[in-house]
Amino acid sequence: MNSINHVENSIQILKSVFGYETFRPLQENIITKLINNESCSVIMPTGSGKSLCFQIPAICKEGLGVVISPLIALMQDQCTTLTQMGVKVACLNSSLSFDEQYEVIEAVEMNQLDLLYVAPERALTEEFTNLLRKVDLALFAIDEAHCVSQWGHDFRPQYLQLNQLLDKFVEVPRVALTATADEATRNEIRTQLNIPSENEFIGGFDRENIHYEISLKNNPKKQLIDFIEKEEEGSSGIVYCLSRKKVDEIAAYLSSCGYRAFPYHAGLSSDRRTATQNKFIRQEGIIIVATVAFGMGIDKPDVRYVVHFDLPSSIEAYSQETGRAGRDGEPAKAWMIYGFADVAKRGSMIQSSLANEQRKRIESRKLNSLLGLCETTKCRREVILNYFGEKYTGVCKNCDTCLNPVEQFNGTEDAQKILSCIYRTDQMFGAGHVIDVLIGKETEKVRKFRHQNLKVFGVGKDKSVREWSSIIRQLVAADYLKVDVERFGSIKLTEKSRDILTSKKEINFRIDPGPAKKYKSKRANNKVIKSNFKENPTANALWEKLKEKRLKLARDQNVPPYMIFQDKSLIEMVEQKPSNDSEFLAINGVGESKLAKYGDLFMSVIREVNGNIKL
Ligand code: ADP
Numbered sequence: 001m002n003s004i005n006h007v008e009n010s011i012q013i014l015k016s017v018f019g020y021e022t023f024r025p026l027q028e029n030i031i032t033k034l035i036n037n038e039s040c041s042v043i044m045p046t047g048s049g050k051s052l053c054f055q056i057p058a059i060c061k062e063g064l065g066v067v068i069s070p071l072i073a074l075m076q077d078q079c080t081t082l083t084q085m086g087v088k089v090a091c092l093n094s095s096l097s098f099d100e101q102y103e104v105i106e107a108v109e110m111n112q113l114d115l116l117y118v119a120p121e122r123a124l125t126e127e128f129t130n131l132l133r134k135v136d137l138a139l140f141a142i143d144e145a146h147c148v149s150q151w152g153h154d155f156r157p158q159y160l161q162l163n164q165l166l167d168k169f170v171e172v173p174r175v176a177l178t179a180t181a182d183e184a185t186r187n188e189i190r191t192q193l194n195i196p197s198e199n200e201f202i203g204g205f206d207r208e209n210i211h212y213e214i215s216l217k218n219n220p221k222k223q224l225i226d227f228i229e230k231e232e233e234g235s236s237g238i239v240y241c242l243s244r245k246k247v248d249e250i251a252a253y254l255s256s257c258g259y260r261a262f263p264y265h266a267g268l269s270s271d272r273r274t275a276t277q278n279k280f281i282r283q284e285g286i287i288i289v290a291t292v293a294f295g296m297g298i299d300k301p302d303v304r305y306v307v308h309f310d311l312p313s314s315i316e317a318y319s320q321e322t323g324r325a326g327r328d329g330e331p332a333k334a335w336m337i338y339g340f341a342d343v344a345k346r347g348s349m350i351q352s353s354l355a356n357e358q359r360k361r362i363e364s365r366k367l368n369s370l371l372g373l374c375e376t377t378k379c380r381r382e383v384i385l386n387y388f389g390e391k392y393t394g395v396c397k398n399c400d401t402c403l404n405p406v407e408q409f410n411g412t413e414d415a416q417k418i419l420s421c422i423y424r425t426d427q428m429f430g431a432g433h434v435i436d437v438l439i440g441k442e443t444e445k446v447r448k449f450r451h452q453n454l455k456v457f458g459v460g461k462d463k464s465v466r467e468w469s470s471i472i473r474q475l476v477a478a479d480y481l482k483v484d485v486e487r488f489g490s491i492k493l494t495e496k497s498r499d500i501l502t503s504k505k506e507i508n509f510r511i512d513p514g515p516a517k518k519y520k521s522k523r524a525n526n527k528v529i530k531s532n533f534k535e536n537p538t539a540n541a542l543w544e545k546l547k548e549k550r551l552k553l554a555r556d557q558n559v560p561p562y563m564i565f566q567d568k569s570l571i572e573m574v575e576q577k578p579s580n581d582s583e584f585l586a587i588n589g590v591g592e593s594k595l596a597k598y599g600d601l602f603m604s605v606i607r608e609v610n611g612n613i614k615l
């Protein structure tokens with residue numbers, strides 16, 4: 001078959017195998033390149049549909065598509081999902097028994113597979129090269145390709161050696177995929193894997209369905225419970241904390257409040273972690289409290305919220321972690337609370353790390369950009385997207401600052417008070433002491449340094465400690481002040497400070513909503529999914545019955561429910577009530593294989609509940 005036919009074919013496969021009507025942006029371009037034997041690199045956010053970009057050409061083209069993926073759990077997930085759709089796929093990794101591995105190898109040799117998932121260690125063996133030499137190859141896909149980057153946060157030495165394998169098959173196109181965006185990593189991927197720069201595809205980083213909310217930490221546990229309480233029952237969520245100790249504490253706290261919450265961190269046995277992960281994937285209403293170790297290998301599409309109970313390390317990390325919410329495109333939430341202590345802690349983690357000075361400077365800058373996001377008066381989405389170099393101007397109407405615009409005030413004079421206070425106390429003290437001097441509080445430390453005699457002592461009496469803390473944070477975020485983490489978190493002036501001291505620049509501050517103030521968007525999005533059903537008892541009953549059927553099938557086959565059908569498909573069944581094969585095929589996410597396997601089962605549930613058979 002020539003490549004034009006293949007391209008036409010790819011649209012058919014999208015429909016008949018995956019059950020989708022149209023390609024998402026960039027998917028078609030990437031698929032066409034690969035079909036025409038050109039290598040590409042694909043940088044698109046989590047949940048945007050990267051996998052389809054190599055799965056479809058591997059199915060269309062003759063020969064085997066080899067997918068190199070470092071995460072065994074994810075590999076197995078994709079295999080099961082694809083098998084459900086009737087794709088000929090297998091994976092080769094250390095979790096298989098000797099016999100099972102032999103079976104896979106045999107299937108490869110007999111050209112029975114479209115796709116083979118393999119771990120990098122295995123891909124680098126001589127046996128594997130020899131195996132590939134015996135068969136036709138359609139493409140190589142290198143998933144999580146940022147692992148080649150030595151600057152990246154997830155460097156894996158085996159990834160650097162992948163070229164040894166790829167170079168033995170120069171005529172086979174390769175596609176590198178990652179959700180990590182920064183430019184240095186992108187360039188490294190292309191150089192390492194020898195991909196032409198014109199074939200780099202960068203997808204939009206906007207995740208429209210994610211609602212962003214960031215607030216100040218004041219009573220963290222209560223804030224967390226208030227947030228989770230408003231979520232629909234049965235919603236799955238992830239709560240990220242900075243330390244293992246905190247993870248254990250918060251998981252225990254949530255359990256004591258009656259939630260099904262489980263801790264996940266590197267200090268737990270691997271059996272326990274696997275069991276927790278499986279529970280999360282297979283059951284409804286599980287909350288995982290975790291360090292960042294959790295999530296990398298998880299493809300669960302219906303995570304409804306991601307909480308940052310502590311500050312992440314950068315906007316990259318924040319968007320990668322929040323990106324795990326709502327892969328199915330349905331409304332989801334990213335909710336974070338933070339305080340200045342978090343910033344100081346992150347700062348000292350950077351300083352005490354083993355990285356070199358240049359690296360530390362980069363990390364500090366990243367942390368500051370994140371603080372800028374926290375303190376912004378602009379649309380959160382705008383700040384995030386601009387950070388990734390994407391032009392976007394709010395209002396997105398799906399973040400806290402858009403839905404509840406932040407009030408501002410001209411704070412030039414306040415800023416001048418702080419800056420001169422810091423200057424006069426020799427830039428040697430942290431925020432707490434500076435504020436004590438401003439509000440005229442005679443502490444022991446104040447007396448020790450005779451700061452009660454300074455002109456600035458008590459010039460800020462008109463504001464509370466909370467208000468001054470907020471202003472200091474905002475000055476740090478806007479680069480008018482910096483925290484010197486090497487000197488115990490003392491606050492120092494920057495080059496920009498002069499502009500304010502000389503009144504060359506006016507500055508506005510946000511008024512932080514006090515703890516009592518409620519967000520208008522409180523009950524916002526998650527409820528939207530089924531809100532149409534609420535007033536309609538028949539629809540509601542059907543929804544419940546369809547979910548029941550899905551759960552039963554999932555249990556019988558020992559797969560997660562979303563691999564049978566995602567929520568989106570069930571919702572469409574409730575709305576469309578398909579009653580014959582072609583109507584059932586028109587449901588989003590239904591391809592030929594799922595029609596054959598499940599069509600009659602689900603249509604009979606629909607008939608039963610509605611009692612009306614369309615003719
Ligand atoms: P990524 O690998 O980028 O994290 P996935 O490939 O897992 O994302 O896709 C995320 C979800 O979007 C999956 O449920 C997938 O089936 C769905 N999806 C991908 N492409 C399309 C499309 N063209 N139309 C509808 N849904 C799609």
Ligand code: ZN
Pocket residue numbers: 378379380381382394395396397398399400401402403
């Ligand atoms: Zn917004």
